[in-house]
Amino acid sequence: MDPLTPARTGPDAPFTVLFDGREIRALPGQSIAAALWSSGVTAWRTTRGGGRPRGVFCGIGVCFDCLVTVDGRPNQRACLVPAVRGADVRTQRGTGHDDRHED
Amino acid sequence: MTDTRTERTAVLAVVGAGPAGLAAALAAASRGVRVLLLDSAPAAGGQFYRQSATGPGGPGGPGPRVPAHQRRTWDRLRTALDAHLAAGRVVHLSERHVWCLERESGGFVVHALLGPEQEESSAVRADAMLLATGGYEKVLPFPGWTLPGVVTAGGAQALTKGGLVLPGRTAVVAGSGPLLLPVAAGLAAAGARVAALVESAGPAGFARRAGTWATTPVKLAEGAAYAGRLLRGRTTVMTRHMVVAAHGGERLEAVTVAASDAGGGPVPGSERRLVCDVLAVGHGLLPHTDLAAGLGCRLDGTGVEVDDEQRTDVPGVWAAGETTGVGGAALSLAEGHIAGRSAAARLTGRIPDPRGWAAAARSRARLRRFFAALEAAYGDPPARWPERVADDTVVCRCEEVTAGAVREAVGTLGAGDLRTVKLLTRAGMGWCQGRMCEPGVAGVAGCALTPARRMPARPVPLGVLAAPPDPTTPR
Ligand SMILES: Cc1cc2nc3c(=O)[nH]c(=O)nc-3n(C[C@H](O)[C@H](O)[C@H](O)COP(=O)(O)OP(=O)(O)OC[C@H]3O[C@@H](n4cnc5c(N)ncnc54)[C@H](O)[C@@H]3O)c2cc1C
Ligand code: FES
Numbered sequence: 001m002d003p004l005t006p007a008r009t010g011p012d013a014p015f016t017v018l019f020d021g022r023e024i025r026a027l028p029g030q031s032i033a034a035a036l037w038s039s040g041v042t043a044w045r046t047t048r049g050g051g052r053p054r055g056v057f058c059g060i061g062v063c064f065d066c067l068v069t070v071d072g073r074p075n076q077r078a079c080l081v082p083a084v085r086g087a088d089v090r091t092q093r094g095t096g097h098d099d100r101h102e103d
Numbered sequence: 104m105t106d107t108r109t110e111r112t113a114v115l116a117v118v119g120a121g122p123a124g125l126a127a128a129l130a131a132a133s134r135g136v137r138v139l140l141l142d143s144a145p146a147a148g149g150q151f152y153r154q155s156a157t158g159p160g161g162p163g164g165p166g167p168r169v170p171a172h173q174r175r176t177w178d179r180l181r182t183a184l185d186a187h188l189a190a191g192r193v194v195h196l197s198e199r200h201v202w203c204l205e206r207e208s209g210g211f212v213v214h215a216l217l218g219p220e221q222e223e224s225s226a227v228r229a230d231a232m233l234l235a236t237g238g239y240e241k242v243l244p245f246p247g248w249t250l251p252g253v254v255t256a257g258g259a260q261a262l263t264k265g266g267l268v269l270p271g272r273t274a275v276v277a278g279s280g281p282l283l284l285p286v287a288a289g290l291a292a293a294g295a296r297v298a299a300l301v302e303s304a305g306p307a308g309f310a311r312r313a314g315t316w317a318t319t320p321v322k323l324a325e326g327a328a329y330a331g332r333l334l335r336g337r338t339t340v341m342t343r344h345m346v347v348a349a350h351g352g353e354r355l356e357a358v359t360v361a362a363s364d365a366g367g368g369p370v371p372g373s374e375r376r377l378v379c380d381v382l383a384v385g386h387g388l389l390p391h392t393d394l395a396a397g398l399g400c401r402l403d404g405t406g407v408e409v410d411d412e413q414r415t416d417v418p419g420v421w422a423a424g425e426t427t428g429v430g431g432a433a434l435s436l437a438e439g440h441i442a443g444r445s446a447a448a449r450l451t452g453r454i455p456d457p458r459g460w461a462a463a464a465r466s467r468a469r470l471r472r473f474f475a476a477l478e479a480a481y482g483d484p485p486a487r488w489p490e491r492v493a494d495d496t497v498v499c500r501c502e503e504v505t506a507g508a509v510r511e512a513v514g515t516l517g518a519g520d521l522r523t524v525k526l527l528t529r530a531g532m533g534w535c536q537g538r539m540c541e542p543g544v545a546g547v548a549g550c551a552l553t554p555a556r557r558m559p560a561r562p563v564p565l566g567v568l569a570a571p572p573d574p575t576t577p578r
Contacts (some may be wrong), residue, residue: 027267029145034266042354043251049503053353055251056270057500057539059258060150061143062239064534065249065500073220079261081219082145 015085019044026083033059033066033078036089044068044078048094068092112137113450115443116213116229118201118394121149122180122432123424123439124235129183130443131233132192135451139227141199141215147184149237150257151432152177153265176436199225202561204232204398211419212574222564226574231419231446232398234407235439236391238425242278243386243488244506244543246348246496252355256286256385263293270295271381275358277301277346280387280481287338290383298377299339301360303367303386303488304481306342347374347491349382358382367485386484386542388429393560395422404428405552411464412455413442421446434470437463489546498547499540501533506547513548524548534562 016023017035026035033056036044043053045067057065059079066078069090078089115131117124120142128138140147152173187193199215202224210230217223240255247253254262254270256278262270274295276287279302291297341360347369348359362373390406400415401408406428407415413423423442424435440463448455457464492498494507512518512527521544524530530544531537537544545552 030266030268034262034268037262037266037270038268047503050497052249052503053251054249054500056254056258056262057249058240058255059261060239062535063255063500063539067534070219073222076219079258080143 017083017085017087017089019089020091030083031079032068032070032076032081032083032087032089035083036078044089045092046094051093113231114139114229115231115233115446115450116141116211116227117233117235117443118142118204118213119149119235119237119424119426120144120147120195120197121235121237121424121435122151123237123426123435123442124149124233125180125184126436126439127233127235127421127423127443127446128193128439129180129187130440131447131450132187132443133183134444134447136192136447138187138193139196139213139229140193141196141201141213141227143198143200145197147181147195147197148177150261151435152180153261173432196227200561201394202563204394206398206417214572216561216563221561224563224572226572228574231421231450233421233423233442233446234395234415234426235422235424235435235442236394236426237435238388238390238429239538240282240385241387241389241542242384242539243484243546244492244496244498244540245346246493247350247355247358248384249497249500250349250351250355251353252351252380253349253382253384256282256383257388259381259383260286260289263289269293270383271379272296273298273379274381274383275299275301275346275360275377275379276383277358277360278385278387279303279484280385281477282385282388283383286383286385290381291338295381297338298379299341299360301344301346302340302342303345303363303485304342344373345485345488345491346382346384350376355380355382361491363485363487367487369487369491387481388425389538389542390426390428392426395420395426397560409438411457412445413438414445428471428474430470430474434467434474437467437470441467484546489549492543492547498543499528499530499533499537501535501539502529502531504528504530504540504544509544509547513550518548519550521545521548521550521553524550536562 014025014027017026024039043055045054054065057063061077061080067075068078069092070076071088114137116139117128118141120140128140132138198218201215203214205212211232212226214226240257259270262268274290274297276283287297287300343363344360346358347361350357357376357378359374359376362370364370392407395407398417400417407422407426409422409427413421415422421442423438441460444460445455492506496506497503498506508528512524518524518527
C-alpha cells in the first residue's frame with residue numbers, strides 16, 4: 001500500500017471534497033488538513049509578505065498556518081474544520097479576503 | 104449519592120474535555136452539580152484520548168493502536184460521561200471556542216465562538232469555572248522551519264491519531280523532551296520509516312529516562328512500550344544533536360543535523376544531511392493560560408497557580424491538567440478529579456474533605472515529582488541555540504519577521520524586552536498572537552520569556568465584539 005494513503009481505513013465509506021476544482025478523497029471525521037495531506041497536498045496557502053507556501057504546522061488550531069478557503073469562507077483552519085462531502089476547498093493567497101467573492 | 108439540592112442546581116462550567124476536564128466533569132456531576140463541558144473539538148478526549156476519524160483507535164478500530172490499559176481508562180471515562188449526558192447532569196457543548204470569560208456578580212459568563220466557521224458567538228452563565236485547557240507545543244526556530252512538511256511533534260501525532268494520515272514516508276523526529284519518543288514510535292507504528300530521533304539533551308538525560316518510561320507505572324505516553332523496540336530498530340538516535348536547517352523548495356526534502364558541545368554551541372564539522380519528507384519537531388509543551396490570565400488568575404512560572412484543592416487565587420475558579428503545568432495525562436486525570444470534587448463541595452455548600460480524594464492526591468504528588476525529575480533530566484534547550492538561527496530566518500511565522508529584524512530591534516534600536524521587540528518588529532502580532540514565536544523571539548532577542556496576556560483568547564470577528572450575545576442561564 002502507498003504509505004501516503006490512510007494508515008488503516010475503517011468501515012465508513014470515504015467520500016470526496018473538491019480542492020481547487022479537483023476531487024480528493026476524505027474519510028468521515030477527517031479534518032480538511034488530514035484529507036489534503038493524505039492526497040499528497042502539503043501546502044494550500046501562500047503568505048501575505050513573501051508569497052511562501054504553508055500547510056499544517058501545529059495540527060491543533062494554535063498556529064494559524066493552515067488557513068484555507070472553504071465554501072467561499074476564507075481563513076478557516078484546515079486542521080480544525082472537518083471535511084464534509086462535496087466541500088469546495090480552495091488555495092488561499094495573502095490575506096484571503098480577495099477570495100470571498102471569487103467563483 | 105445524597106445531594107443537598109437548593110432550588111436551582113449549581114452550574115459548573117468546565118472548559119476543555121481532555122483528561123483533566125473529563126475527570127473534573129465526572130467528579131462534579133456525580134456530586135450534585137450541573138456541568139457545562141465546553142470544548143473546541145467536535146468530540147471529547149483532548150490531546151491524549153484523541154478520537155480518530157472513523158472511530159476510536161484500538162483493537163479492531165481504524166486508528167493507530169492504543170495499549171489496553173489506556174483504552175480501559177478511556178472506556179471508563181466515556182461510559183461515565185454517556186451516563187451523565189443521558190441523565191442531563193452534564194451538557195457537552197462541543198465545537199465551542201471559548202474566547203472570553205467574564206466575571207459578573209455571583210458567577211461567570213462564558214463566551215464561545217461556534218463551530219468551525221467561528222463567525223458567531225454564544226454565551227452561557229455559570230456559578231463557577233473550571234479551566235482544563237491543556238497546552239500546546241513549543242518550537243524553537245531554525246532556517247527552513249516554515250517549509251511545508253515541517254510539523255510540530257504533537258501535530259504529527261494529531262494527524263496520525265486523529266486524521267489517519269501518515270504525514271510522510273521518511274520522518275525525522277527532533278527537538279527535546281519526553282513527547283518525542285511516543286511521536287517517533289507512533290509514526291513508526293503507522294508505517295513511516297523514522298530515519299532519526301534527534302534529541303538536544305545529553306545521553307544521560309535521555310537514555311536513562313527511556314528505561315524509566317518503559318518500566319514506570321506512570322505510562323507517560325502510549326509510545327513507552329514501543330520505545331525499546333524503536334531504539335533497537337532502524338532509527339538512529341542522536342543525543343545532544345539539533346536540527347540546524349530544513350531544506351526544500353516548495354516542501355521539505357532534507358534536514359541538516361549537528362552536534363552541540365557542552366554549552367550548546369555547534370561542534371564544527373559535525374553536520375549531517377538526512378533525507379526525509381516530514382520533520383516532527385518540538386521542544387516541550389507550554390500551558391494554555393489565556394483564559395485564566397483574562398480572569399486575573401495568578402500564574403506560577405508558565406502555568407496557572409493552584410492550591411491543594413486545585414483552586415486558583417480567583418474565587419470560584421479552579422484549574423487542572425496541563426494548564427497548571429505540563430505533566431502528562433495521568434496527572435491531568437488526578438488533578439481534574441480533585442478539582443471537580445472540590446468545586447462540587449463548595450458549590451453545594453459543603454466544606455470539601457481532602458480525605459475523600461486521598462488516592463488522587465497521592466498520585467498527584469508522585470507524578471509531579473516524577474515530572475520535575477524528568478524536566479531536570481532534559482534540562483533547558485542548549486543555551487547557544489540562537490547562534491544557529493541565520494538573519495534571514497523567519498522567526499514569527501504569521502508576520503514573517505526575520506531573526507535579523509529582531510536582532511536589529513535589540514542591537515540598533517535598543518529594545519530590552521519582548522513587548523518592545525513586538526512593537527518595533529510586529530513579531531507576535533499576527534493570527535497566533537505570539538503563541539508560536541514567543542520562545543523563539545525571546546531567544547533570538549536575548550530577552551526573558553514573560554507570560555503574555557492575550558485577550559481575547561481567540562481571534563474574534565469584529566461583529567461579535569460589537570454585539571456580544573446575551574447569556575443563557577441553564578435551569
Ligand atoms: C498536540 C499534542 C499532542 C500530544 N500527544 C500526546 C501523546 O501522544 N501522548 C502523551 O502522553 N501526551 C501527549 N500530549 C500531552 C497531553 O496534552 C497531556 O498528556 C494530556 O492530554 C493533558 O490533558 P489536559 O486535559 O490537561 O489537556 P488536553 O488533553 O490538551 O485537553 C485540553 C482541551 O481543551 C480544549 N481547549 C483549549 N482551549 C480551549 C478554548 N479556549 N476553548 C475551548 N476549548 C479549549 C482543547 O481543544 C482540548 O480538547 C500531547 C500534547 C499536545 C499539545
Ligand atoms: S496547523 Fe496550526 S492552526 Fe492548523
